[in-house]
Amino acid sequence: MRHALDAAALESFPDDASLGKHFDAVSDLRLRRDAAAARVVDFEALRTHAASIKRHTLDHLDSYLARFEERAQEAGCTVHWAVDAEEHNRIVHGILAERGVRHVVKSKSMLTEECGLNPFLESRGIEVADTDLGERIVQLGREAPSHIVVPAIHRSREYVGELFHRTLGSPPDETDPAALSAVARRDLRRRFLQAEAGITGVNFGIAETGALVVCTNEGNADLGMHLPPVHIACMGIEKLIPRVEDLPVFLRLLARSATGQAITAYTTVVRGPRPGAELHVVLVDNGRTRLLSDPEHRDALACIRCGACLNTCPVYRRAGGHAYGQTVAGPIGSVLAPGFREDTPGRTLPFASSLCGSCSAVCPVKIDLHEQLLLWRTRTPFGAARAPLGARLAARILARPRLYRLTGRLARGLWPILSKRWPGNPVGAWLEGRALPPHPGTSFRTRLAGRKERGP
Amino acid sequence: MTTRERILGAVTRACSRTRVYPGPYASPTTEPLASDFGRAIREAGGRMEGPVPHGDVPSTILSVCRLQGTGPVRVTPDLDVDLGSHASTVDPDAVPASLDDTHVCVARGLVGVCENGAVALPLESGALRAAPFLCEHLVLVLGVADLVSDLHAGFVRLLDRRSEGSHIWISGPSKTADIEELVFGAHGPRTLTVVLVAD
Numbered sequence: 118m119r120h121a122l123d124a125a126a127l128e129s130f131p132d133d134a135s136l137g138k139h140f141d142a143v144s145d146l147r148l149r150r151d152a153a154a155a156r157v158v159d160f161e162a163l164r165t166h167a168a169s170i171k172r173h174t175l176d177h178l179d180s181y182l183a184r185f186e187e188r189a190q191e192a193g194c195t196v197h198w199a200v201d202a203e204e205h206n207r208i209v210h211g212i213l214a215e216r217g218v219r220h221v222v223k224s225k226s227m228l229t230e231e232c233g234l235n236p237f238l239e240s241r242g243i244e245v246a247d248t249d250l251g252e253r254i255v256q257l258g259r260e261a262p263s264h265i266v267v268p269a270i271h272r273s274r275e276y277v278g279e280l281f282h283r284t285l286g287s288p289p290d291e292t293d294p295a296a297l298s299a300v301a302r303r304d305l306r307r308r309f310l311q312a313e314a315g316i317t318g319v320n321f322g323i324a325e326t327g328a329l330v331v332c333t334n335e336g337n338a339d340l341g342m343h344l345p346p347v348h349i350a351c352m353g354i355e356k357l358i359p360r361v362e363d364l365p366v367f368l369r370l371l372a373r374s375a376t377g378q379a380i381t382a383y384t385t386v387v388r389g390p391r392p393g394a395e396l397h398v399v400l401v402d403n404g405r406t407r408l409l410s411d412p413e414h415r416d417a418l419a420c421i422r423c424g425a426c427l428n429t430c431p432v433y434r435r436a437g438g439h440a441y442g443q444t445v446a447g448p449i450g451s452v453l454a455p456g457f458r459e460d461t462p463g464r465t466l467p468f469a470s471s472l473c474g475s476c477s478a479v480c481p482v483k484i485d486l487h488e489q490l491l492l493w494r495t496r497t498p499f500g501a502a503r504a505p506l507g508a509r510l511a512a513r514i515l516a517r518p519r520l521y522r523l524t525g526r527l528a529r530g531l532w533p534i535l536s537k538r539w540p541g542n543p544v545g546a547w548l549e550g551r552a553l554p555p556h557p558g559t560s561f562r563t564r565l566a567g568r569k570e571r572g573p
Numbered sequence: 574m575t576t577r578e579r580i581l582g583a584v585t586r587a588c589s590r591t592r593v594y595p596g597p598y599a600s601p602t603t604e605p606l607a608s609d610f611g612r613a614i615r616e617a618g619g620r621m622e623g624p625v626p627h628g629d630v631p632s633t634i635l636s637v638c639r640l641q642g643t644g645p646v647r648v649t650p651d652l653d654v655d656l657g658s659h660a661s662t663v664d665p666d667a668v669p670a671s672l673d674d675t676h677v678c679v680a681r682g683l684v685g686v687c688e689n690g691a692v693a694l695p696l697e698s699g700a701l702r703a704a705p706f707l708c709e710h711l712v713l714v715l716g717v718a719d720l721v722s723d724l725h726a727g728f729v730r731l732l733d734r735r736s737e738g739s740h741i742w743i744s745g746p747s748k749t750a751d752i753e754e755l756v757f758g759a760h761g762p763r764t765l766t767v768v769l770v771a772d
Contacts, residue, residue, distance in 0.1 A: 142753075157688075159601055169595040176592045179585040198577040250759055251751035267751060274753050294752040302760055309760075310670045328739075336706050336747040336761030343702035344669050354580065359594065361732070365724035366598050368742075369688075376750075379613060379689035380724070383761075384742040391699050391739075402580045410587035 130271065130437060139271050139437055143264075146428040149377025150479060157373065167366050168483035171419035174324075174357055175409065181324040181357045182400070188327030189398055192389030197399045202232035205401050209234060209316065209349055212397055213243055216347060218313040222305075224331070224338035225249040226318025227265055227422060228351050228401060231444045234316075245316075246308045248337035250301055257284045263438030265445055266375050266424035271437050305337070315341030319352035319398075320421070321367060325360040328388040329398065332371065332381040339385055348390065349397045354405050355418040367421060370481035374423040404457025413492055417452045419482040426476035426486055432469060441466060448476035448486045455493050467493035525560050532556050598725060605687045605720040607769060613690030614767055617745030618757055623769035624717050630654050630770055634679055634712055637766050641710040644676020649701055652681045654714060669703035678708035678762070682715035683734050685767070686727040689744055692767060693731050696739035705743065711762040713743065716770045 130136035154160045174181055186196045199205035205228075213221065221238065223229065223245050235245045235256070247256040251268035255261065258280050262268030269277070278292035287300040317338045321330040329350050331338045342348045358364065364386075372378040390396035409415050427433045427447030438446035443454055443463045451470065454463030467490040474487040514524050528535065535544050536553040544553075574582075611621040625633050631654055638646050638659070646660040660679065663672065672678075682692035692713050696702050705711050721727050731740065747761030757763050 163598075166595055166598050169592070172592045173594045176589050179581055179588055182581060182584060198575070198580050200576045200579055204576060248760065249751075250749045254751065269751055272752075277752050294754045295756045297752055298749060298756040298759055302758065305760060306673070310673060334748050335759035337759070339706050339741070340703070340760055343696075343699060343706065354584070361728060362597060362725070365728050369724055378617070380617075380691050380742065380744050382617065382743065382745045382748055384691070384744075385696070385739075386741070387696070387739045389739070391696070391702060394699065400580070402583070406580060406583035406587055409584060412589065415587070 135271070135273060136435070136437075138273065140434045142267075142270055143428050143434045146267075146376055147425070147479070150374055150425055150428065151377075153373035153377040153379065157369065160370075160373075163366055163370055164481055164483055167370055167421075167481055168419065170358060170363050170366065171421075171482050172416060174359055175355065175415060175418055178354065178357065178409065181359060182354060185322055185324040185327055185357055186400075188325065189329075189389070190327070192327045194327065194389055194396045194398050197397060199399055199401045199403070201403050202401075205232045205351065205399055205403065206234055206237040208399055209351070210238060210241060210243070212347070212349055213238070213314055214241070216313070218347065219243055220308065220312050221245045221314045221316055222248050222308055222312040222337075222341045222345070223252075223316040224318065224333065224341050225252055225268070226316070226351055227445060228318055228353050228403075229316065230262065231403065232351075232401070234351075246305065246312075248305050248309070248341055249333070249335060250298060250337075253301055253305065254280065257281075261439065261444070263446065264424060264427060265422055265447075266427075271439070306340075309340040309344050312341070312345045314347040314349060315345045316349045316351065317341060319350050319356055320371070321364060322352055322357045322398075323359075323361055323364060323386075324357050326388055328361075328386050330364060331385045331387070332368070332383065334378075334382045336383050339383055342385070342387065343391070346393070347395045347397070349399065350387075351399045351401060353401050353403070355409075355420075367481075371421055371423055374425040374479065374481040407458065408453070408456035411456060414452065414456050414489055416484055417449065417456060417486075417489060419484055420449050420453070421482060422449075423481055425479040425481065429475040429479050431471060431473065431475070448490065449484070452484075452486060452489045452493065455496075464493075467491070522560070522562070529557065529560070600723050600725045602726075603687075603722045605722045605726075607687075607717055607720060609687040609722075610685055610690060610720055610767075610769070613687065614745065614765070617690050617765075618748055618755075619690065619745045619765035619767065621767045621769060624771035625768060626771050630714065630768060631656055633768055634714070635659055637712055637768065638677045638679075638710075641677055641764065644709065645674055646677045646679065647672065647675050647704060647708070648679040649681065649704065651695075652679055652714060654679070663700055663704050665698040665701055667700040669699050669707070672700060672704050672707045675704065675708040677710045677712060678704045679712045679714065680705055682713045682767070683719065683740075684727050684730045685715045685720045685769075686722075686724050686742075687720055688723045690767075691724070691727065691742040691744040693727065694741050694743060696741055705741075706747075706761040708762050709758070710764045710766070711743070711746070712766045712768060714768045714770065717772050 254269040263271045274292045281287040433447045451466035476486040684693040746757045746765040749759035
């Protein structure tokens with residue numbers, strides 16, 4: 118468990134200036150969220166209602182899934198089920214291969230990222246173009262997204278200028294965001310028109326009507342859905358809501374929580390394929406049923422992927438998404454990862470938190486994130502029958518007063534050495550980004566005894 | 574056992590069936606004001622013209638089109654405004670890619686929401702779904718009587734107006750802030766103008 122050292126090694130940020138920019142950009146999203154929430158007089162009532170709808174849905178998910186499937190099929194969709202990432206990828210590939218598809222456009226879907234769909238398809242000769250501009254940037258730069266809503270928030274305009282020059286042929290010194298976006302627009306418009314299939318995620322699935330809801334600001338999901346003859350929508354089973362009238366409750370919370378907008382530029386509600394086209398829905402488990410059967414942690418499945426918890430988290434702001442080493446970063450990523458599977462590397466992430474609780478305060482569906490992080494700490498197995506050596510040693514020392522005093526004298530004596538950074542210093546990781554207080558002199562007990570002798 | 578049975582079985586075993594549906598949401602009702610609608614559209618990067626008297630709608634639309642420069646103007650079939658020879662109607666059966674050179678697309682909105690500036694459009698055939706996204710500039714025509722205060726009322730009004738078919742809520746031009754700053758026209762239209770028609 119070496120999060121402080123790993124964050125540095127992963128080099129989320131090459132220098133302090135880019136770290137500062139990331140910190141400010143992400144903090145700004147939190148401020149925008151607050152400003153938007155303040156303008157909605159019933160914002161807290163919305164949160165309570167949305168939280169309640171999601172928990173009810175999770176408690177009755179089997180009947181809602183069955184209803185969604187039935188209604189979606191009535192509307193003309195083909196519904197597929199995938200138990201894990203591998204099955205999801207095989208199903209999607211199967212649909213494409215059967216139709217001889219070689220060029221696919223894909224809008225933002227954390228689920229397809231989670232399943233590793235792009236490399237799976239590309240190794241089988243199918244070209245996938247991510248069409249969300251942030252996703253396109255990380256795709257061309259051959260890296261993972263670092264934020265679930267703003268995937269390239271860790272990258273500067275200079276970086277994108279150089280990247281687009283290399284990969285899209287933009288002018289060598291172009292760094293103006295509008296000009297760079299125009300270059301990407303031209304390239305992707307061509308791909309939209311040529312694509313033989315479009316893959317999207319799903320923000321909400323409506324059980325009552327079998328409809329899929331996709332929210333974007335760019336309109337890339339729409340171009341990907343409406344131009345090619347085949348639309349494949351990939352959805353985690355927890356994304357369902359019961360009724361059409363529930364949708365506005367979530368839509369009024371989603372964009373405000375994510376970026377402070379009242380609503381995304383485009384909110385598309387699709388019931389079945391358009392005439393002459395195909396619509397496939399792939400329902401994915403991939404660890405969700407495991408989390409659902411855990412009564413203390415199942416409510417994390419209420420998540421609507423707004424990213425508000427990332428934006429407010431002091432750890433995320435400072436470390437960046439790549440430091441988490443998994444698809445979804447931030448507080449929600451840290452509670453989903455240990456829930457989805459037993460031995461995920463992300464199981465130590467609950468320890469990389471200050472437990473400040475800011476995440477829980479902004480979650481639109483009131484997931485008790487910071488309490489779940491604490492609970493995961495008590496439940497995380499480290500693969501050893503006993504606690505780590507340091508913890509056992511500390512327990513022994515604290516239980517024996519003479520040993521405690523001796524250790525204290527030793528520590529004060531070695532203070533000048535321990536308080537400096539050097540390779541192998543056991544206090545080393547703690548000292549990354551922190552300075553210890555000055556030498557305490559004598560122990561508290563000694564000072565107290567001296568004061569008692571001198572009298573009041 | 575199929576994957577479907579496996580997943581549904583696991584979900585059934587996990588479901589606690591305890592927490593109940595909270596019932597309908599009671600939103601605080603407010604007056605739908607055109608001024609609130611206009612402000613919301615502007616905050617999203619769009620523009621509003623009007624309310625404009627019925628007779629002035631064609632000239633208002635054409636002056637908006639002229640503002641955006643020259644190029645093909647295409648209107649959706651359900652638009653009940655005559656723009657004469659200045660515009661052509663989108664053929665619902667056209668190959669969507671043939672609309673790629675559309676300069677301005679003019680469409681009719683069904684409902685407008687004052688709290689967020691969103692306008693609902695039906696999603697019909699392929700060409701009609703693609704038209705509002707392939708154009709450089711989008712113009713939506715909406716009646717003042719079609720305004721509602723919030724999104725809850727918006728969905729209710731939409732159900733009144735048509736059956737539960739596919740639709741889209743459009744609240745502004747296409748945009749992105751993925752490269753540090755806000756940019757319009759990420760993939761779809763660079764501008765959105767709503768022409769509000771007076772009662």
